[in-house]
Amino acid sequence: xxxxxxxxxxxxxxxxxxxxxxxxxxxxxxxxxxxxxxxxxxxxxxxxxxxxxxxxxxxxxxxxxxxxxxxxxxxxxxxxxxxxxxxxxxxxxxxxxxxxxxxxxxxxxxxxxxxxxxx
Amino acid sequence: xxxxxxxxxxxxxxxxxxxxxxxxxxxxxxxxxxxxxxxxxxxxxxxxxxxxxxxxxxxxxxxxxxxxxxxxxxxxxxxxxxxxxxxxxxxxxxxxxxxxxxxxxxxxxx
Numbered sequence: 001x002x003x004x005x006x007x008x009x010x011x012x013x014x015x016x017x018x019x020x021x022x023x024x025x026x027x028x029x030x031x032x033x034x035x036x037x038x039x040x041x042x043x044x045x046x047x048x049x050x051x052x053x054x055x056x057x058x059x060x061x062x063x064x065x066x067x068x069x070x071x072x073x074x075x076x077x078x079x080x081x082x083x084x085x086x087x088x089x090x091x092x093x094x095x096x097x098x099x100x101x102x103x104x105x106x107x108x109x110x111x112x113x114x115x116x117x118x119x
Numbered sequence: 120x121x122x123x124x125x126x127x128x129x130x131x132x133x134x135x136x137x138x139x140x141x142x143x144x145x146x147x148x149x150x151x152x153x154x155x156x157x158x159x160x161x162x163x164x165x166x167x168x169x170x171x172x173x174x175x176x177x178x179x180x181x182x183x184x185x186x187x188x189x190x191x192x193x194x195x196x197x198x199x200x201x202x203x204x205x206x207x208x209x210x211x212x213x214x215x216x217x218x219x220x221x222x223x224x225x226x227x228x229x
Contacts, residue, residue: 006161034216043207043222044162049214093161097215107152108217110161 003027004096006111013084013118021079021114023094029074030096034108035067038091050077074099084118091115121146125208125220133228134200140193140223142208149211151191153182156205156222198227 003026013019023033031052036044048058048069056069066088068080077096081088095108124143132138142151150169154162166175168184168191175182179202181194195202208220 004161032215041205041222041224043219046216049216091159095161095217107164107167109164110154113159113161115159 002098002109004094004109004111006094006114008114009112010115011117013116015085015118016083018080018082019084019116021081021092021094021116023077023079023096023111025075025096025098025109028096028098028109030077031074031099032097033071033077034095034097035069035077035079036093036095038093038113040091044093047079052077081116084116086118089116089118121148121210121212121218123208123210123218123220125223127223128221129224131226131228132198135197138195138198138225140206140208140225141190142192142220143190144210145189147188149188151184151188151208151210152217153191153193154207154209156207162207195225198225200227200229203227 005024007022011019033050035047037047038044046059047062048056050056050069050071052071052074058064066082071077091113093113095110097108126141150167152167153165155165156162166182168182171186171188173184179196183192203226206223209217212218
């Protein structure tokens with residue numbers, strides 16, 4: 001159980017275009033999902049917390065107009081990188097918290113990540 | 120601000136050797152989690168420690184939570200090349216967001 005999928009796993013886009021990344025909890029409901037960015041050989045950097053049915057909470061320094069997050073259902077959150085530039089190239093990872101297991105609600109289950117390359 | 124300091128940042132050892140990775144903080148955490156991440160993949164949860172002084176074993180991996188719940192360690196016995204990866208410790212803050220250590224890049228040479 002507790003499987004999170006991400007799509008696509010790898011995407012290459014041209015500078016100035018937008019890219020949408022999907023994060024799905026496959027066998028549980030997740031009122032809260034998290035989006036991370038990871039640079040090579042570094043730890044995860046939290047970008048934003050996505051809450052079902054409400055606006056996402058962005059971390060300091062993350063442009064909310066550039067990284068649009070939509071959490072329209074209990075199993076799906078999307079991250080759209082708008083007007084992408086080469087510096088947005090990175091590994092983007094989502095995670096989800098199981099809403100039903102309140103006793104261990106601190107645990108997050110991670111997707112496999114999306115490698116974005118902007119040319 | 121809660122911080123997690125992980126050490127060492129990089130470790131390269133021969134197959135069969137033992138090693139320990141540390142995760143330290145000046146703050147108390149309700150729990151700490153250890154993840155392993157391989158290149159191009161998301162982190163995979165290895166274990167969650169919740170009780171001060173708790174010891175959990177996962178085959179050749181032994182995880183310990185400090186009595187004061189401010190630190191944790193991961194000990195690997197007789198390391199194998201398959202143990203190679205990035206090991207991350209993390210703990211939840213009051214909003215259930217995870218605070219991450221910087222990670223330990225582990226390479227086990229055959």
